[in-house]
Amino acid sequence: MKKILLLLLFCHVSFPAKHSLKFFLTASSGVPKFPEFVGTAVLDEILLGSCDTNIMKVELKQEWLKELLENNPQQLKWYNAECSENLHNDFKATINHLKQQFNQTGGIHILQRMSGCEWDDETGEVNAFTKFGYNGEDFISLDLKALTWIALKPQAVTTKLRWDTDKAKLNFYVNYLNQTCPEWLKMYLASGKSSLLRTALPSVSLLQKSPSSPVTCHVTGFYPDRAMMSWKKDGEEIHEGMDHREILPNHDGTFQMSSDLNISSISPEDWSRYDCVFHLSGVKEDIITKLDKAVIRTNWVSPSQITADAVIGVVIGVLLLTVCITGVFIWRRNDNDSDLQTLRTLHHHHTTQLTAAPCED
Numbered sequence: 001m002k003k004i005l006l007l008l009l010f011c012h013v014s015f016p017a018k019h020s021l022k023f024f025l026t027a028s029s030g031v032p033k034f035p036e037f038v039g040t041a042v043l044d045e046i047l048l049g050s051c052d053t054n055i056m057k058v059e060l061k062q063e064w065l066k067e068l069l070e071n072n073p074q075q076l077k078w079y080n081a082e083c084s085e086n087l088h089n090d091f092k093a094t095i096n097h098l099k100q101q102f103n104q105t106g107g108i109h110i111l112q113r114m115s116g117c118e119w120d121d122e123t124g125e126v127n128a129f130t131k132f133g134y135n136g137e138d139f140i141s142l143d144l145k146a147l148t149w150i151a152l153k154p155q156a157v158t159t160k161l162r163w164d165t166d167k168a169k170l171n172f173y174v175n176y177l178n179q180t181c182p183e184w185l186k187m188y189l190a191s192g193k194s195s196l197l198r199t200a201l202p203s204v205s206l207l208q209k210s211p212s213s214p215v216t217c218h219v220t221g222f223y224p225d226r227a228m229m230s231w232k233k234d235g236e237e238i239h240e241g242m243d244h245r246e247i248l249p250n251h252d253g254t255f256q257m258s259s260d261l262n263i264s265s266i267s268p269e270d271w272s273r274y275d276c277v278f279h280l281s282g283v284k285e286d287i288i289t290k291l292d293k294a295v296i297r298t299n300w301v302s303p304s305q306i307t308a309d310a311v312i313g314v315v316i317g318v319l320l321l322t323v324c325i326t327g328v329f330i331w332r333r334n335d336n337d338s339d340l341q342t343l344r345t346l347h348h349h350h351t352t353q354l355t356a357a358p359c360e361d
Contacts, residue, residue, distance in 0.1 A: 199224070222278075271293065
C-alpha cells in the first residue's frame with residue numbers, strides 16, 4: 001500500500017472466482033482548493049461511486065447501482081451520512097491528532113484508508129482488511145482475527161495502543177468488514193452482472209506525424225479495460241524501440257490505448273514483418289494489424305503532393321488581394337482635383353463590386 005493514490009480503475013472484463021469490494025478514503029490538510037475528505041467505492045476494479053466534502057453526497061457511477069439503491073434508500077442514506085459527517089469528522093480528528101503527535105504545525109498532510117472484503121465464489125471464503133497510510137507511507141493495519149491493531153512503522157505504536165483500547169471502533173470494523181461488506185459485495189455482483197460481463201471490440205488505426213516519426217498503433221472503443229498491447233516481429237514480441245501508454249477512458253464509457261514503434265532502424269522491405277497486437281481479456285482472438293505504409297493515417301503532406309489546383313488557388317488569392325489593396329489605396333487618396341476625384345469614385349465602385357468578399361475577409 002506504499003504511497004496509496006486515489007487513482008482508480010474503471011472496469012472489469014468478466015467474473016473471476018474472487019471478487020472484491022474496496023473503499024478508498026482520503027483526508028487532507030493544507031491542500032488548497034481540494035476537499036478535506038474524499039471517498040470512493042470500487043467493485044472488482046469498477047468505480048461504483050464517489051463523494052467528497054464539496055458536494056456532500058454520493059455520486060453513483062453505474063446505472064444498475066442507481067436502480068438498486070432506489071430500492072434500498074437506507075443504504076444510500078448511510079453512504080451519504082458517512083461521507084458528509086461521520087467519516088469526515090473522524091478522519092479530520094485523526095489527522096489533527098497525528099499532526100500534534102508528530103509536532104507538525106504546517107505543510108501538507110494526507111491520511112488514507114483502504115478497506116474492504118474479498119469473496120471467493122467457489123470456496124465461499126471471505127477475507128476482510130483495513131489499512132491506513134499517513135503522508136504516503138503505510139501506517140497501521142487491523143488484524144481482524146486477533147482483534148488488534150498492527151503498527152507498520154515505529155511512529156504508529158502510540159496510535160496502536162490508543163486504538164486497541166477503543167472497543168467500539170474494533171467492534172464496528174469486525175461487523176462491517178466480516179458481515180456488511182460481504183453482503184453488499186454479493187448484492188452488487190448479482191445486480192450488475194449483466195452490465196459487467198459485456199465486451200466491446202475496438203477500432204485500430206496506425207498513425208504517424210511525419211515519415212521520420214514513430215508509428216502509433218491506436219486502439220479505441222474497447223470495453224472492459226483489461227487489455228494488453230504489443231508490437232511483434234515475425235510473431236515474437238519486441239521490447240526495444242517501444243513506448244506503451246496507459247489505458248484512458250472515453251466519454252462513452254469505453255477505453256483507448258496506444259503504443260509507439262520507432263521505425264528509424266527498420267528498412268522498408270522489413271515493415272511487413274511487424275504487427276501491432278491487441279488482446280482483450282475474455283476474447284479469444286487477438287486483433288492483429290500489420291505495419292503497412294498504405295494504411296497509415298497522417299496529416300503530413302510532401303511538397304510533391306501539392307496539386308495544381310492548390311497552386312492556382314494561391315495565385316487567384318494573391319491577385320484578389322492585390323485588387324483589394326489597390327481599391328483601398330485609391331479610396332484613401334486625398335486629391336482635390338475633380339477629375340481624379342471622379343476617377344477615384346468610379347474605380348472604387350468597380351473594385352468594390354469585384355472584391356467585396358475578399359476585402360471583408
